[in-house]
Amino acid sequence: MDLSKNFFQLFALPISFDIDMSKLMDAYRSLQKVVHPDHFASGTDKEKRLSIEMAAHLNEGVDTLKKPVKRAIYLLKLQGIDVDFEKNTAMSPMFLMDQMELREQLEAVAKQADPFIAIDALYERIAVMQKERIEDFKAAYNRITSDIGSGDNNGDGNNGNAEDIVAEMQFVEKLRIDVERLEETLD
Amino acid sequence: MAYSDKVLDHYENPRNVGAMDSEEGSVGTGMVGAPACGDVMRLQIKVSDDGIIEDAKFKTYGCGSAIASSSLVTEWVKGKTLDEASEIKNTAIAEELALPPVKIHCSVLAEDAIKAAVNDYKKKQGSQES
DSSP states (O other), rough: OOOSSSSHHHOOOOOOSSOOOEEEEEEEEHHHHHOOOGGTTSOOOOHHHHHHHHHHHHHHHHHHSSSSSHHHHHHHHHOOOOOOTTTOOOOOHHHHHHHHHHHHHHHHHGGGGSSHHHHHHHHHHHHHHHHHHHHHHHHHHHHHHHHHHOOOOOOSSSHHHHHHHHHHOOOOOHHHHHHOOOOOOOH | OOOOOHHHHHHOSSSSSSSSTSSSTEEEEEEETTTTEEEEEEEEEEEOOSBBBBEEEEEEEEEEOHHHHHHHHHHHHTBHHHHHHTTTOOHHHHHHTTTTGGHHHHHHHHHHHHHHHHHHHHHHHHHOOO
């Protein structure tokens, strides 16, 4: 196993936002078998250390590619774009207003006659928002990669756009997690 | 992680929670968000004819530090001119609330919210004059 390969290469997947999840998991499992530290229990210290490093690398790789937001951030990183959430607070006002409204809805869920209907309505909206952003991200990512291909990567183009979309994806994901948390407290 | 007494105080008794009519000419609205934690903050200021912030309201969904930071700045901006309010630094907020390093971004969010509210107000005034 080559630690210098990127995670897509590691699992023999094309570098793309769309990935074949079953291929990823198959590749992960077969690699995991090879590097599993148990196989090196009687090996040298160097072999043991290497197998632990590789197992950790594999886990990080599968975790990065499995989750859409992490995968998007990683794709941008491979293009030399570092996403820094801490710096980016000036998000689209429309998007933030929607988020504020959704948070208000979430807060009101417990007071509803049937909170589960309210929860489902939230999940539905979140699913739509996620889908829209994934499509937007893919389009923005394609623009970046084709810009680089044509030698027009001077950094002032659409890169910010892709980062903004990833920030929104992350935002929506956090909301989804909070809806899940609330749902767990309901029953 | 333990919150400081000041954070807890603002968290348990937030000052100036609420909303103003964002359509009104004398009101500036700042909306900011922190993707890393999913926090969203709305800060509104009401500005008098002579450019003094008369009132401020906020609504924040987020952790205790984010709520405390926005609650604190609504108190701080009242009575200030727009320029004075814009000069409020996140470091002052973080220091006042004794925020730990991992929560510094909450104070950055509050600083950005003030700037966004001031800009929104100025933009409105500009478009009224023209």
